[in-house]
Amino acid sequence: MLYQVRVLSEKGELKSTIPSDELSKLHWKNFQTMEDNITLTSSGRMGVPKWVRERLDLEHPDPVNSISFF
Numbered sequence: 744m745l746y747q748v749r750v751l752s753e754k755g756e757l758k759s760t761i762p763s764d765e766l767s768k769l770h771w772k773n774f775q776t777m778e779d780n781i782t783l784t785s786s787g788r789m790g791v792p793k794w795v796r797e798r799l800d801l802e803h804p805d806p807v808n809s810i811s812f813f
Contacts, residue, residue: 744763745763745766745767745770746763747760747761747762747763747766748760748761748766
């Protein structure tokens with residue numbers, strides 16, 4: 744349940760009132776838009792920037808590939 748919202752001016756005077764039914768319609772419209780934007784192929788994870796990977800590689804070298812047996 745959403746309650747009505749009162750929008751106030753900088754002086755604290757009432758500018759407008761947004762009724763709960765209008766807020767509800769706006770919420771479900773935005774919800775549906777967000778649901779439509781979800782795809783099954785996206786991983787949802789952002790990639791690590793190249794500079795971060797390079798810095799981490801310098802700070803923490805790969806022990807498996809850095810060991811030489813000869």
